[in-house]
Amino acid sequence: MKKISKNIILLTLVASAFFVGFFIGNKNKVLADSVTYSIENKSISPEDFKLYWKALSILDTKHPDSNTISSKEKVWASIAGLTQSYGDPYTTFFNPKETEIFEENINGEFSGVGMEIGIQDGYITVIAPLKNSPAESAGIVSGDIIVAVNGESVLDMTLNAVVDKIRGKRGTSLILNLKRGDEIIDLGIIRDTIEITSIETKDLDSVFVISLYSFTEDIGVQFSKAMGEFIISGKNKLILDLRSNPGGYLTSSIDVASWFVPQGKTIVSESFSSESGEQDVVYKSKGTSKKLPKNLSMIVLVDGGSASASEIVAGALQEYKVAKLLGTKTFGKGSVQEYIKLDKDTALKVTVARWLTPLGNSISHDGLIPDIEVPYDKEVGDDNQLQAAVELLNKK
Numbered sequence: 001m002k003k004i005s006k007n008i009i010l011l012t013l014v015a016s017a018f019f020v021g022f023f024i025g026n027k028n029k030v031l032a033d034s035v036t037y038s039i040e041n042k043s044i045s046p047e048d049f050k051l052y053w054k055a056l057s058i059l060d061t062k063h064p065d066s067n068t069i070s071s072k073e074k075v076w077a078s079i080a081g082l083t084q085s086y087g088d089p090y091t092t093f094f095n096p097k098e099t100e101i102f103e104e105n106i107n108g109e110f111s112g113v114g115m116e117i118g119i120q121d122g123y124i125t126v127i128a129p130l131k132n133s134p135a136e137s138a139g140i141v142s143g144d145i146i147v148a149v150n151g152e153s154v155l156d157m158t159l160n161a162v163v164d165k166i167r168g169k170r171g172t173s174l175i176l177n178l179k180r181g182d183e184i185i186d187l188g189i190i191r192d193t194i195e196i197t198s199i200e201t202k203d204l205d206s207v208f209v210i211s212l213y214s215f216t217e218d219i220g221v222q223f224s225k226a227m228g229e230f231i232i233s234g235k236n237k238l239i240l241d242l243r244s245n246p247g248g249y250l251t252s253s254i255d256v257a258s259w260f261v262p263q264g265k266t267i268v269s270e271s272f273s274s275e276s277g278e279q280d281v282v283y284k285s286k287g288t289s290k291k292l293p294k295n296l297s298m299i300v301l302v303d304g305g306s307a308s309a310s311e312i313v314a315g316a317l318q319e320y321k322v323a324k325l326l327g328t329k330t331f332g333k334g335s336v337q338e339y340i341k342l343d344k345d346t347a348l349k350v351t352v353a354r355w356l357t358p359l360g361n362s363i364s365h366d367g368l369i370p371d372i373e374v375p376y377d378k379e380v381g382d383d384n385q386l387q388a389a390v391e392l393l394n395k396k
Contacts, residue, residue, distance in 0.1 A: 052078075076346065080158075088351050089119035089159055090337055096345040098160055101167070111170035114194045115140055116246035116307070117162070118333065124154055124162050126178075127331050128244035128305030131197040131213040138189045140178070142244055142305035142331075147184065148177035201226045207390050208233050211241040212256070215248025215309040220255030227259055227290065236293035237393040239386070240317075241301045243327060247308025254283055257313045260298070260322045263287025268312045269356040270336055276352065297396045298323035299389040302370055307331035315357040315368055325370040326389050334363025 056074070060066045080093040094102055114133025117126050126144040129135035146154055149165040157165070166174065173190050198216045202209040208230045212219070230238060247253075250268075257267045265285050272278035300314050300323045311330050317323040334355035340348045355363045372392070377384045 079342075079346075079348075083348070084158070086351075088335075090335055090349065091351045092158070092160060092349050094160070094347045094349065098163075099341075099345060099347045101163075102347070111191055111193045112167060113138075113140075113174075113189050113191055116305075117146065117159070118307075118331070119159060120331075123179075124157070124159065126305075127307050127333070128246045130194065130246075131244070133194060134189050134192050138187045140176070140187060140189075141180070142303060143180070145179040146176060147179050150174055151177070198222060199226055201229055203229075203233060203235075204390060206235065207237045207239055207393055208235045209239045209241060209386070212245055212310075214245060215252040215256070217249050217252065219248065219252040223252075223256050223259070231290060231293065234293075236295050236297060237396075238296065238298045239301060239389050239393070240298065240313075240323065241386070242306045242310040242314055243301050243303040243385070244305035245307070245310040246305065246331075247310055247333065250283070250309060250312070253309035253312045254286065257316045258286040259288050259290075259292070261285040261316050261320055265320070266358045267316045268358070269360070270353045271356050271362075272353045278353070296322075297393050299326050299393060300324070301385055301389060302327045302330050302368060303376065303385075304328055304331055304367075306368075307333040311363045311368055312355060315361070315363060318368065318371065319358045319361075324372060324392075325368060326372040326374055326392070327370050327385050328373060328375055329369055330363075330367040332364055332367030334365075 076093070076095045080095070083091050083093045113135045114130040115126055115135035116128050116130075117124055119125065124146040126135075126140055126142055126146070128142050129140045146162065148154060149162065152165065154162045154165060166176075168174065168191050170192055171190065173188060176187050176189065178185050178187060196214050196216060198212070198214050198219055199222045200211045200213075202211070210223070210226045210230065212223070216222075254267055261267055263285050264287070266282050267285055268283050270281040270283070272280060298317070300317055302310070302314050302325050306314060306327075307330065311332070311334060314325055314330065318325050335351045336353035336355065337349050338352045340350060342348060357363065372388070374385050374388045380387075
């Protein structure tokens with residue numbers, strides 16, 4: 001089996017179409033080929049399995065197309081159904097084609113539309129379009145529900161199946177049918193090579209703004225440079241914009257939060273089920289050698305596109321009362337996935353733990369609730385959420 005060498009990573013699975021983010025567990029677990037599982041001490045008894053074998057026998061005997069389906073395809077479909085029974089959209093089975101796509105996109109360049117999606121309330125939902133992506137240019141926004149792709153309904157499809165429908169080569173086009181509130185709209189998108197914009201800074205006279213669009217592997221270095229600009233500016237008012245940031249590397253989220261959370265204090269905990277036998281893991285602040293401005297006043301902007309690593313940072317800063325959160329409720333993606341190869345061609349992505357804030361709150365349950373709720377108003381010429389944050393900081 002292939003050992004996962006990286007520490008906990010929020011892998012951005014593009015599948016040549018869009019981003020699906022998830023963390024991989026930090027234990028670098030690997031299942032040796034010699035390991036076997038006994039059904040006797042699992043949740044399904046041999047007696048229960050008789051029903052499965054009976055159904056398989058009936059299908060093989062009576063269905064006219066039985067001979068056209070290989071035994072491996074039947075096994076793959078059975079495993080896929082098993083993972084779906086857990087009701088967790090982030091626990092899934094990858095058949096050989098999906099495994100190949102997944103591993104290619106982890107290690108290589110990609111083209112697509114540039115957005116992260118997930119399942120929310122049973123619907124395929126846009127978590128966030130990436131900055132400067134075809135999806136953003138086409139007008140896709142966080143919270144859009146994907147109803148159909150090129151005229152074909154996806155309402156009963158799995159996340160992986162929708163990936164397959166949306167993915168495609170650079171320069172090709174597709175039409176997404178979206179539900180946005182009470183409105184149904186069609187948007188045409190031309191797939192392109194995705195270049196991730198990670199960070200931008202802006203000096204707004206009295207307030208300094210750092211916008212983080214993704215927690216890439218090197219964001220710790222980039223964020224240090226941005227903080228250096230802030231310190232040199234002589235200001236003590238800071239806005240950290242995490243809106244439409246779907247996450248990234250856990251190590252990068254720790255690097256960012258460590259600027260503001262006292263050294264040695266908990267930033268996030270990885271909580272496993274009692275049945276797993278795993279010990280919970282606590283990630284603590286590294287602190288910073290740089291002196292922050294005295295009387296630092298800070299606001300973190302969040303919305304429904306703020307997920308995973310973004311929620312780890314925002315949750316820690318909120319609970320340590322370093323900053324107020326302003327905007328709308330975050331996505332609520334706080335689970336840890338482990339990628340396990342079953343054989344050379346197939347794999348499982350399994351939820352193995354939950355992320356907990358410093359006070360022990362699960363990010364997955366409801367997301368993070370902002371201290372100051374300000375819905376985004378697209379009718380306003382300027383960014384009304386940013387303006388509200390600036391006005392609030394200037395009152396202090």
